[in-house]
Amino acid sequence: MKIIKGLMAAAVTGLLACGCSQQAGSAQTNANADSASAQTSNSSMVQVTLPASLFQSLSQEDIEEAAKKDGFESCTINEDGTVTYTMTAQKQQEMKDQLKQSFVTSINNLMKDKSVPASYVNVEYNDNCSIIDVYVNPSAYKQTDTSFALGMFLPGVYYQCFAGTDVNKVDVIINFINKNTKEPIETASFKRMMREMEKAS
Numbered sequence: 001m002k003i004i005k006g007l008m009a010a011a012v013t014g015l016l017a018c019g020c021s022q023q024a025g026s027a028q029t030n031a032n033a034d035s036a037s038a039q040t041s042n043s044s045m046v047q048v049t050l051p052a053s054l055f056q057s058l059s060q061e062d063i064e065e066a067a068k069k070d071g072f073e074s075c076t077i078n079e080d081g082t083v084t085y086t087m088t089a090q091k092q093q094e095m096k097d098q099l100k101q102s103f104v105t106s107i108n109n110l111m112k113d114k115s116v117p118a119s120y121v122n123v124e125y126n127d128n129c130s131i132i133d134v135y136v137n138p139s140a141y142k143q144t145d146t147s148f149a150l151g152m153f154l155p156g157v158y159y160q161c162f163a164g165t166d167v168n169k170v171d172v173i174i175n176f177i178n179k180n181t182k183e184p185i186e187t188a189s190f191k192r193m194m195r196e197m198e199k200a201s
Helices: 005-023 060-069 089-110 143-162 190-200
Strands: 038-040 045-050 074-077 083-088 120-125 131-136 173-178 184-189
Touching: 045 089, 045 143, 060 074, 083 089, 089 120, 089 143, 120 143, 131 143, 143 173, 143 184, 143 190, 184 190
Parallel strands: 131 173
Antiparallel strands: 038 045, 045 083, 074 083, 120 131, 173 184
16 A cells, blocks of 8 residues: 655654664664674673664764663664664563553554544554554545554564564554454555655655
8 A cells, every 4th residue: 555755754754763762772783684683692691683774864973872871781883784782681671671661652642642533443453563453434534644653663663673573574564444344444564664765765
């Protein structure tokens, strides 16, 4: 399904700047690719790598300052754009817990927002934060209603990265579903959105 490119550009740029600076990307880099895998370097230290696409709107100073503020042991910005963070296993678990809570809070707050589109009826999600189903009233639904839900992308992406999901499988899919027929009206994908952003740049 098509998503208006102007909405994509504005939403993703804002999301990346906000999400990365607040959660300070976390990352360990496989030198030849965007990598989002968690791995234990010894019994107590862990490295986590986030894809380069999550840091495109941030300067080196932004990334390093956020890493220091968020209490990571070290931060390495790699040549391929990925960022590697070293942390204790306890810190990794804390980040996973915080990111999961951030995701759940985003979902819970969505329907409470006074500006929520009139078409929105209910929101459901799966355990690993990769699929979000927004049930909508088809008679009130407009294509631009998709933009309101895009703020749920980053919490899900970050959670999967810290949980060690393979980089090729990290994505958040938002389905806008007809509440009457249970059939998807439109689908938004974080990975697809990033590809569209790259093509447009």
